[in-house]
Amino acid sequence: MERIAIVGAGTAGLHLGLKLLSHGVPVTIYTEQEPSRLRVSRLLNTVAHHAPTRMRERILGVDHWSGPNADMFYIGIHVNGGPHPFSLRGRLDSPTIFVDYRQYQPRLAEDFVARGGKLEVLPVDLDVLERLAQQHALMVVATGRNGLTRLFPRVPALSPHTQPPRMLFAALLKGVRMQEPIGMNANLIPGQGEIFESQVVTADGRVPSVLIEALPGSELSRLSTQRYDEDPRAFEAMLMNFLRRFAPTTYERVDSASFGVRGPMDYLQGSFTPTVRQGWAPLSNGRFALAVGDTHVTNDPVAGQGANAGSASAFALAEHIVTALADNRPFDEVFCREAEAGSWAATAPATHWTNTLLQPPPPHVIDLLAAGSKDARVADAIATAFVTPELILSACASPENSAAFIARHRPMVREAAPPPSPLAWHPPPEEPKVTVSLTR
Ligand SMILES: Cc1cc2nc3c(=O)[nH]c(=O)nc-3n(C[C@H](O)[C@H](O)[C@H](O)COP(=O)(O)OP(=O)(O)OC[C@H]3O[C@@H](n4cnc5c(N)ncnc54)[C@H](O)[C@@H]3O)c2cc1C
The missing domain is CATH 3.50.50.60 (FAD/NAD(P)-binding domain)
Structure with a gap:
């Protein structure tokens, strides 16, 4: 036994x-x-496995999906929806992968x-x-x-x-031209939450995907509280409109005529x-x-x-x-x-x-991201740190740590950090009206 x-x-x-x-x-x-x-x-989720997990998969001999048509090296981070939007795009040291x-x-x-x-x-x-x-x-x-x-x-x-900090909607999509080389986009939207666009390796190959992380009570949370299956076409129009407003880097690759959820089982809604x-x-x-x-x-x-x-x-x-x-x-x-x-x-x-x-970023974290938007070396370091909790926690721990992180990766430049963004990040959320378990 x-x-x-x-x-x-x-x-x-x-x-x-x-x-x-x-x-x-x-x-x-x-x-x-x-x-x-x-x-x-x-759909169970849209899971990214980062470098340490991929190393464990190699140790276990279960790295069945790696390859140039699956490995993701690029992360775009976009601070959208406020008066001073900006973006950075960094290359990971080792690739992430999303497998269905x-x-x-x-x-x-x-x-x-x-x-x-x-x-x-x-x-x-x-x-x-x-x-x-x-x-x-x-x-x-x-x-x-x-x-x-x-x-x-x-x-x-x-x-x-003590309650869900975000209302979720995730889906595999059709009608979105996938970014090449393979990348994901994280849109940080003050007062609304986050929109992630990525690419998931499925039984039919790589397909585009979206994960909405909406603040309870925000406009974006309608993607979690309004049921997709009640009116799929109206829901998809709403999703496309949110991409236009809050995820323009994704929206510019949308074909409105064919855009939608890939299949009836390819989405989930809920919160926990x-x-x-x-x-x-x-x-x-x-x-x-x-x-x-x-x-x-x-x-x-x-x-x-x-x-x-x-x-x-x-x-x-x-x-x-x-x-x-x-x-x-x-x-x-x-x-x-x-x-x-x-x-x-x-x-x-x-x-x-x-x-x-899950908290609004303090000014020094905005400064860190803004530094990445101006220098590719800092952007690369931020991208790798973004998927490595120990690194990013250290980089964001204090204004001094953020400044040191920037200096370490941009050693020759001595310009002043950009002023903190005047954005009011997330206003206090309303209580969520609906709390459901994720559709399984
Ligand atoms: C939308 C979304 C996106 C996500 N994105 C990411 C991401 O990018 N990266 C990441 O690392 N994580 C991500 N996650 C989280 C990730 O999905 C979970 O952390 C992970 O799947 C948990 O694994 P687990 O093995 O603990 O549980 P599960 O994967 O939930 O497995 C539980 C297992 O237990 C079985 N089971 C349940 N109850 C019983 C029972 N009573 N008796 C016998 N068997 C039972 C189930 O059938 C299942 O096989 C995401 C989650 C969601 C919802």
Whole structure:
């Protein structure tokens, strides 16, 4: 019987399972549905995997999608919608990739089984979890933000949000000419939120995508609260109009005659509250359950970090488990506390960066971005930092840090930083009128 059981075959559960298998540790994954069913499901998200996650994928031997038609090197950041719009475009040190999770997760589940992992289709509730804990030395819960989260209490000191900070709409699109070379655009819109345009590798190749992160109560939030399926054509006209106003770099590549959501399953709408939970819980038989991925830490998607953090913590957790097995240590409360600390250390920068990005930027961060709009070397450094939480947190931590970041990447230039933008960033949001779970 396998000593380690993982509940959930999402990215966190699969990266953990594959990593344990690579150390020769037998693992069973229990998951609520046959992974291949995801291939015909609704869009789950629009996930960017950045350099550290891609390195882990190479270590796991699951880097199936890399290549010149998938690797994304460019990020455009546009401060739009105010009196002084400006843009910067930077090149990443190593490429990011967006793969449709409806392809990614079933493929990794196949890899897991092909390498000797056991995968059982079984929806797990708390009773079933208790029963499974009789058969395994350690249960790891990786059921995402909706699954068995109630087992793991919220940690208020690390969870500043009590309601969704953004209302979401994400879709694969048609009628948008894709940027070449492959790039994404982040539009930061004071008072409205953010619009991200990127390109996702799907079963049919690379397609354009959009993620709307709307402040509750803003005009943009209608893309989340007004149901797409009630009147798709009117909805698409509204989306196109928002792109025209707030994402002009994307809008200039829109063909209005063919623009729209790519297919009836290619969108999602909703919202959720980012939460950090305790990473472990005692079970009634004296054994323990650990949480990993979104079950432990749910981040808002604004910084594109949730899955990357889940993968990082899966690797940290695998290391703890392998070491404990080698030392013949029990999976007791002390082990769980240490494992939780290791997981949190691997994911905390992503959470801090996400929570920072959800706030209006202070003037020195506007100065940093403005410096990038004037100097390609600074823009490149900002682009790489933007997807690397430790780097960007340090660059944005204080006016002195931002100035030092600029000086480091533009060492010969001695001009004064541009004046802070007079933009009032996000006015206090109204309470959201609708709070729904993401359509799954
Ligand atoms: C619109 C959007 C955009 C995003 N963009 C990014 C991005 O750019 N970069 C990024 O890193 N992250 C992004 N994220 C976040 C990312 O999608 C999540 O952080 C990540 O998918 C979480 O992985 P997970 O393995 O923890 O959970 P999940 O991927 O949700 O997997 C959970 C698994 O558990 C199974 N399960 C659930 N309940 C049970 C049960 N009771 N019994 C058995 N099995 C169960 C599910 O079927 C599934 O297999 C985005 C999210 C959204 C919504």
